[in-house]
Amino acid sequence: MNETIKAARLENVRDNLQNIFTLNDAKITRAFHQTFPEYQPTPLRNLKNLAHELGVNAFFVKDESYRFGLNAFKSLGGSFCLGKYIAERLGCDISELSYSKITSPEIKSKLGEITFVTATDGNHGRGIAWAANRLGHKAVVYMPAGTVEERLKNIIKLGADASITEFNYDNTVRFAADNANKSGWILVQDTSWPDYEKIPRWIMQGYLTMALEAVEQLNGVIPTHVFLQAGVGSMAGALAAFFADYYKDNKPVITIIEPNKADCIYRTARADDGNLHTVKGSMNTIMAGLACGEPCTVAWEMLRRYAEIYVSMPDYVAAKGMRVLANPLGDDGRIISGESGASTSGFVCELLQNQSLDYLREMLEVGSDSRLLCFSTEGDTDRRNYRSIVWDGLHPSF
Ligand SMILES: Cc1ncc(COP(=O)(O)O)c(C=O)c1O
Incomplete structure (x- = not known):
């Protein structure tokens, strides 16, 4: 429990690199997905009571456990x-x-x-x-x-x-x-x-269906902050570029979340030296979907342009996210969210509840007017582990 959350801020590169993750690209992607008999938009949960508890204006979580009956967005x-x-x-x-x-x-x-x-x-x-x-x-x-x-x-x-x-x-x-x-x-x-x-x-373009559904479900509400979890960064890179194209001058602050055992994108952002930085070895984290040590080159090009904050965090933060989403307040919807899926929501809760993270709240400029958006990218893809964390609060790595 003595590991802490680390964060780096990056000035975005401004250039004319073509964005291939635009609204138009998203419409083409979604039109293809819609031809599958199993296609259904996944729910966007408006966690009103949790937002109130955390002291922000709104907290939305898109629940990808419903995607094509496969328990994840992938x-x-x-x-x-x-x-x-x-x-x-x-x-x-x-x-x-x-x-x-x-x-x-x-x-x-x-x-x-x-x-x-x-x-x-x-x-x-x-x-x-x-x-x-x-x-x-x-x-x-x-x-x-x-x-x-x-x-x-x-x-x-x-x-x-x-x-x-x-x-x-x-x-x-x-x-x-x-x-x-x-x-x-x-x-x-x-x-x-x-x-x-x-x-x-x-x-990466395939992931845009999830983002297009989310902006439509938000129904005109513009998020101020979007939190995206990264393994190699492909999903986060595509969605960050999409939100930049979609919201233009109102682009939300984009934060990238990684496990501290596999924080190749955080290391790349922190070094900011034009090279990709890697993590070697077994990368033992409960966030199995994020246990990747080498950034995706196309994704980094997008993140460099469109994501501002990079976070490296310990496993217990993701575990907290799993428990919070599984135990909704009042009439908020329940979300079954796995280790990688809950990482961003766990970070949001820790950010807003942990007194020692003042510097990070300032860096993110998050407060009572903020409207936050997270993606729960998977459900209980490892049911045994899910139960041991949500029921017993235990995991061998804690
Ligand atoms: C549930 C889940 N969330 C997020 C990610 C991260 O995606 P990417 O590797 O594109 O960064 C993965 C990757 O496998 C995943 O399985």
């Missing part, structure tokens, strides 16, 4: 990138494709069976397995050492050839890339590096 990126890849193979635009067209016998016979391969700490691989299965193709999924059985089984259930490797997340990504090269499979990775950016960009 399938948005996986399904959109498969759609974009298939559109490119067919020589058409994604707007000409739909779920029913891609799965039609005519398109199936043109494409044959494609094998998509990826590395994942759980949610992305489940999204790829689901999308490949729904669209009639194959998925091979590799997971880092230490992955819990439940996450592996969830992916196998979707028909993928999934296995746990002996590597950490970043080396599992390299392993997937090598196997893609050797076997002629298509690597669909949710992070980029200098010579691999096209598919990660599509995956």
Whole structure:
């Protein structure tokens, strides 16, 4: 419990780099997602009583545990990138494709069976397995050492050839890339590096459906602060760029949240020396979805331009978020939020309740007029751990 929250502030770069995460891009993405029979917008919870308790004007949390019945937002990126890849193979635009067209016998016979391969700490691989299965193709999924059985089984259930490797997340990504090269499979990775950016960009664009739904559900309320959790930063980079395009001069302050055991983006922001900074080793954090040690290059380009505050925080803050969201005040809606999903809400609660964080409240300029927005990016994807934290308040790492 003696670990503390660290934060860095960065002046945004101002240049004319093209934003490919605009409102228009989001509309194209959502139109594709809407063609899936399972598509439903996920709920945006307005936690009025919690906002009052914390002394802010409003606190909204988007609950991605409802996404496509898969308990996390990640399938948005996986399904959109498969759609974009298939559109490119067919020589058409994604707007000409739909779920029913891609799965039609005519398109199936043109494409044959494609094998998509990826590395994942759980949610992305489940999204790829689901999308490949729904669209009639194959998925091979590799997971880092230490992955819990439940996450592996969830992916196998979707028909993928999934296995746990002996590597950490970043080396599992390299392993997937090598196997893609050797076997002629298509690597669909949710992070980029200098010579691999096209598919990660599509995956990032896939996440925009979640942001577009949120701004519509806010119904004219403009958030002053948005908190985004980061593993490699792809989701946060895409959403930060989207909010900048959507709100223009009213852009909310964007804060990036990472576990202190895997804070590669915080380190990159703090150094601000033009290089990406990494974290090596096993990155032992309860926030499994955020346990990534190498920033996504495309994401960093976006974050550098559109995110202001970077936070590195201990596991107990995420655990607090899980408990707060599971125990709503008054008639606030209940949110089942996993370790990575609850990280941002946990940070907000700690920020507003912990006396020793005055400097951080000042840095963020958060107060009684603030309207806060968080994304609970997953539900209880590891149910055993979820219960041990929410019921017993325990985890071996505390
Ligand atoms: C639940 C959850 N939230 C957030 C993230 C972070 O996404 P990114 O790796 O794009 O930063 C992940 C990544 O797997 C995740 O599983």
